Amino acid sequence: MRTPYPTMPGTFQVDLRGLVDLLSRHLYRSPDVYIRELLQNAVDAVAARRRLEPGVAGAVEIEVVEPAHGAPEVIITDNGIGLTGTELVELLATIGRSSKRGDLSPHRDYIGQFGIGLLACFLVADEITVTTRSAKDPDGKALRWQGRSDGSYDISPVESALPAGTQVHLRARPGAEHRLSRGHVLRLTHRYGGLLPLPVRLGSTVVNDELPPWELPALTMDQERENALSYARRVLDLDPLDAIPLHADGVRGLAFVLPYEPSPAARQDHRVYLRRMLLSDSTDRLLPDWAFFVRCVIDADSLQPNAARDGFAEDARLDTVREQLGRCIRDHLADLARMWPSRLARIVAVHHAGISALAVHDEQCLLLFADWLPVDTSLGRMTLGEHARRFGELRFVRRCDDFRQVAPIAAAQGRCVVNGGPANVSTLLDRLAGLRPERDIAELDPTEVVDSFADLTVAERAEVADLVRLAESALRHHGVGVQIRAFAPTVMHATFIAGEDCRVRRQFTGSIVDGPVAAAPAAQLCLNFANAAVRELARQARQGQIMRVRRAVELLYVQALLLGHHPLHDRELSLLDDVVLGLVEDRG
Numbered sequence: 001m002r003t004p005y006p007t008m009p010g011t012f013q014v015d016l017r018g019l020v021d022l023l024s025r026h027l028y029r030s031p032d033v034y035i036r037e038l039l040q041n042a043v044d045a046v047a048a049r050r051r052l053e054p055g056v057a058g059a060v061e062i063e064v065v066e067p068a069h070g071a072p073e074v075i076i077t078d079n080g081i082g083l084t085g086t087e088l089v090e091l092l093a094t095i096g097r098s099s100k101r102g103d104l105s106p107h108r109d110y111i112g113q114f115g116i117g118l119l120a121c122f123l124v125a126d127e128i129t130v131t132t133r134s135a136k137d138p139d140g141k142a143l144r145w146q147g148r149s150d151g152s153y154d155i156s157p158v159e160s161a162l163p164a165g166t167q168v169h170l171r172a173r174p175g176a177e178h179r180l181s182r183g184h185v186l187r188l189t190h191r192y193g194g195l196l197p198l199p200v201r202l203g204s205t206v207v208n209d210e211l212p213p214w215e216l217p218a219l220t221m222d223q224e225r226e227n228a229l230s231y232a233r234r235v236l237d238l239d240p241l242d243a244i245p246l247h248a249d250g251v252r253g254l255a256f257v258l259p260y261e262p263s264p265a266a267r268q269d270h271r272v273y274l275r276r277m278l279l280s281d282s283t284d285r286l287l288p289d290w291a292f293f294v295r296c297v298i299d300a301d302s303l304q305p306n307a308a309r310d311g312f313a314e315d316a317r318l319d320t321v322r323e324q325l326g327r328c329i330r331d332h333l334a335d336l337a338r339m340w341p342s343r344l345a346r347i348v349a350v351h352h353a354g355i356s357a358l359a360v361h362d363e364q365c366l367l368l369f370a371d372w373l374p375v376d377t378s379l380g381r382m383t384l385g386e387h388a389r390r391f392g393e394l395r396f397v398r399r400c401d402d403f404r405q406v407a408p409i410a411a412a413q414g415r416c417v418v419n420g421g422p423a424n425v426s427t428l429l430d431r432l433a434g435l436r437p438e439r440d441i442a443e444l445d446p447t448e449v450v451d452s453f454a455d456l457t458v459a460e461r462a463e464v465a466d467l468v469r470l471a472e473s474a475l476r477h478h479g480v481g482v483q484i485r486a487f488a489p490t491v492m493h494a495t496f497i498a499g500e501d502c503r504v505r506r507q508f509t510g511s512i513v514d515g516p517v518a519a520a521p522a523a524q525l526c527l528n529f530a531n532a533a534v535r536e537l538a539r540q541a542r543q544g545q546i547m548r549v550r551r552a553v554e555l556l557y558v559q560a561l562l563l564g565h566h567p568l569h570d571r572e573l574s575l576l577d578d579v580v581l582g583l584v585e586d587r588g
């Protein structure tokens with residue numbers, strides 16, 4: 001009995017339509033890559049011929065035929081190695097077979113390697129016609145291979161004598177006509193082949209008459225920089241803050257410092273060429289993550305493209321190049337610090353958030369940028385370098401809330417306290433303290449600020465004794481003690497002083513008090529004797545205005561909490577409500 005399946009060993013069949021669909025939907029970003037694949041095959045074919053005949057001058061010609069009726073056609077001709085009959089069958093009619101791969105690794109002279117690039121033509125045409133004559137066989141005839149998107153193909157001899165090389169002919173499939181129009185092909189050829197090192201002509205126009213920006217003639221470094229900056233303006237539509245020359249193993253290029261702060265989550269859209277052929281202008285992961293403030297243009301001849309050709313394969317070589325490119329950027333910035341500090345200051349002003357993130361992990365970077373990083377202080381925003389020049393020692397608080405509380409008091413005393421609250425700042429200051437001990441950088445405990453307040457004289461203490469007693473009894477069940485000192489600014493009635501554990505307790509339990517009221521209060525309300533209203537309260541306390549004084553103290557307590565950005569919990573809200581009600585009813 002016959003089985004419904006073959007019992008002999010078989011070979012895989014490929015559904016070409018399915019494969020083309022896969023390429024167009026999942027591998028390539030756009031059907032326009034067909035021009036890139038054709039150009040790349042032509043350039044590789046010339047490279048292969050040069051291995052055979054070293055002096056040969058390669059050339060690529062593109063012709064677009066736009067008939068009045070009917071679909072446009074594109075013909076691309078090269079004077080490369082060409083193909084023999086056997087190679088036609090083996091290479092063109094076998095998906096995944098490539099002449100450009102060595103046994104183990106891809107050949108360094110070629111851009112292609114996967115043996116699927118030609119299939120990209122099926123994204124825009126139903127039929128590919130390749131007419132070719134091999135340079136390896138001078139007496140051989142030219143051959144024509146016609147492949148169709150249903151997977152069938154024919155090979156036939158060509159009677160007319162043709163020079164060695166290959167011609168690929170495409171007719172636009174319905175719906176893809178615009179992709180084969182002259183204007184579109186010119187744009188694509190210019191985009192993908194604009195820097196190719198052999199002449200590429202479309203009709204009589206040479207498409208690639210430009211040099212890469214890093215090869216433009218320049219007599220001075222300033223001219224070199226100007227060349228790079230004007231390239232960025234013209235080609236990338238970017239007005240960069242600076243241009244950084246890039247050199248790595250088999251890689252040349254430029255990095256442009258973005259004139260705006262990019263989101264750290266944004267892709268790094270780099271423009272990358274492989275052997276002078278544009279792979280993509282939105283390649284990610286070419287630089288270390290920290291370098292998100294630059295956009296690069298590079299040409300590589302040592303890296304392997306990925307199959308989609310929109311970037312490079314993640315391998316050890318890319319790791320090395322990434323590291324080397326990162327070093328170029330870092331060295332350049334170090335040069336700026338020494339020679340053009342104002343240029344560096346402009347860069348840091350725009351990108352300090354990114355640079356701080358980098359400096360957290362990178363000691364050298366921290367030392368390099370430390371003086372240029374801006375920080376908020378009680379005396380205004382300034383760079384760490386300026387701070388060091390003006391104040392010597394640096395004291396910082398870790399949290400923005402502490403800073404808000406301490407800053408007005410410190411400022412009134414002419415004291416410079418740095419806000420370590422924003423992302424990375426206190427981590428950087430901790431690291432800098434270790435790396436540069438001579439800078440005398442240390443954390444300031446916000447409760448220490450009270451130590452700088454003036455103590456009252458014996459007479460003044462007697463004057464405020466009743467107020468202290470009343471205030472303590474009003475705030476005891478909140479776990480808050482009371483002191484009276486004199487401090488600037490005089491408009492400030494009071495400040496709330498709480499250590500970190502008290503703050504945490506407040507945050508999680510809504511109360512400073514942990515269980516029964518503690519013997520020693522965990523936090524202090526420090527009333528300001530230099531403030532006129534507080535002195536008036538002391539007077540009223542002496543006159544026995546108990547309720548009025550209690551209400552005012554409760555109000556000052558809530559006000560001090562708000563000034564210190566401590567969230568109000570039910571206890572304080574109802575206290576505030578009570579005070580307001582008292583005022584409205586005039587119970588004071």
Ligand SMILES: Nc1ncnc2c1ncn2[C@@H]1O[C@H](COP(=O)(O)OP(=O)(O)OP(=O)(O)O)[C@@H](O)[C@H]1O
Nearest residue numbers: 041045082091098099112113114115116117118166
């Ligand atoms: N213009 C050409 N001249 C000579 N040989 C060619 C030409 N175009 C294609 N070929 C041959 O056909 C093979 C398959 O081409 P294809 O573009 O599909 O893949 P590839 O260039 O080898 O690799 P990749 O998929 O990475 O582009 C090539 O390896 C090459 O041998």
